[in-house]
Amino acid sequence: MSLQNLPEAAAALDAALAGADLTERLRLVAAFGGRAVFTTSLGIEDQVITAAIGLAGLPIEVSTLETGRLFKETVDLISETEERFGIAIKRFHPEQDDIDAYAAKYGLNGFYESVEARHACCHVRKLVPLAKALSGATLWVTGLRRGQSGNRATTPFAEYDAERNLIKVNPLADWSIEAINAYVEAESVPTNPLHGRGYPSIGCEPCTRAIKPGEPERAGRWWWENDEKRECGLHVPEATVSSIPTPA
Numbered sequence: 001m002s003l004q005n006l007p008e009a010a011a012a013l014d015a016a017l018a019g020a021d022l023t024e025r026l027r028l029v030a031a032f033g034g035r036a037v038f039t040t041s042l043g044i045e046d047q048v049i050t051a052a053i054g055l056a057g058l059p060i061e062v063s064t065l066e067t068g069r070l071f072k073e074t075v076d077l078i079s080e081t082e083e084r085f086g087i088a089i090k091r092f093h094p095e096q097d098d099i100d101a102y103a104a105k106y107g108l109n110g111f112y113e114s115v116e117a118r119h120a121c122c123h124v125r126k127l128v129p130l131a132k133a134l135s136g137a138t139l140w141v142t143g144l145r146r147g148q149s150g151n152r153a154t155t156p157f158a159e160y161d162a163e164r165n166l167i168k169v170n171p172l173a174d175w176s177i178e179a180i181n182a183y184v185e186a187e188s189v190p191t192n193p194l195h196g197r198g199y200p201s202i203g204c205e206p207c208t209r210a211i212k213p214g215e216p217e218r219a220g221r222w223w224w225e226n227d228e229k230r231e232c233g234l235h236v237p238e239a240t241v242s243s244i245p246t247p248a
């Protein structure tokens with residue numbers, strides 16, 4: 001596929017991925033050309049992708065955003081995963097100056113006070129490090145699944161990300177949570193122990209709670225906000241996450 005026209009290449013890749021299994025999807029990504037970066041949050045879907053990359057020895061970089069507010073269980077899982085699959089996971093951290101500026105303007109935990117303050121924190125701790133992780137990448141692999149929320153119900157296998165000028169690939173787009181669990185079992189994939197305590201979706205510790213039976217998978221993320229489409233800005237254009245201010 002040509003790297004000259006990324007939107008066209010994304011559409012062709014989307015069609016090619018549809019009929020392939022997970023390992024084959026990742027092989028197509030690795031063979032596409034250019035640098036491929038997978039960003040993992042260490043959630044169960046991402047652990048499946050990391051396992052598939054590691055087990056097949058594919059040349060796809062694995063990176064994570066160490067926000068500084070992660071659960072200890074999540075941080076511990078990074079090293080455990082590296083050992084299990086013999087891979088190196090690159091850690092990307094926020095800038096201390098940005099954190100200091102945020103704290104001076106909103107307070108360290110100011111994200112509880114307003115959506116604006118929450119988006120500003122996600123910008124500093126996630127979006128800025130993400131931009132570094134994806135710098136120079138042609139493909140960005142994610143663990144998005146259509147079944148995770150209504151907001152993700154139409155997730156394609158591959159699409160052109162105009163904001164970042166790369167192709168975003170979602171090789172688990174059509175996977176069910178049952179299929180995810182079966183893969184984890186079959187391949188002895190290490191997972192976050194918090195999943196067993198009512199946390200299907202795990203983000204930063206102060207912004208994630210356990211869900212109750214029957215609640216949507218992502219109901220425990222930023223639970224104090226009312227917007228059903230709440231996201232941190234990683235997977236929606238920044239311009240649509242209201243206005244994301246830079247702390248001054």
Ligand code: SF4
Nearest residue numbers: 111121122125204207
């Ligand atoms: S999830 Fe919470 S703590 Fe983490 S970056 Fe976003 S607002 Fe900040």
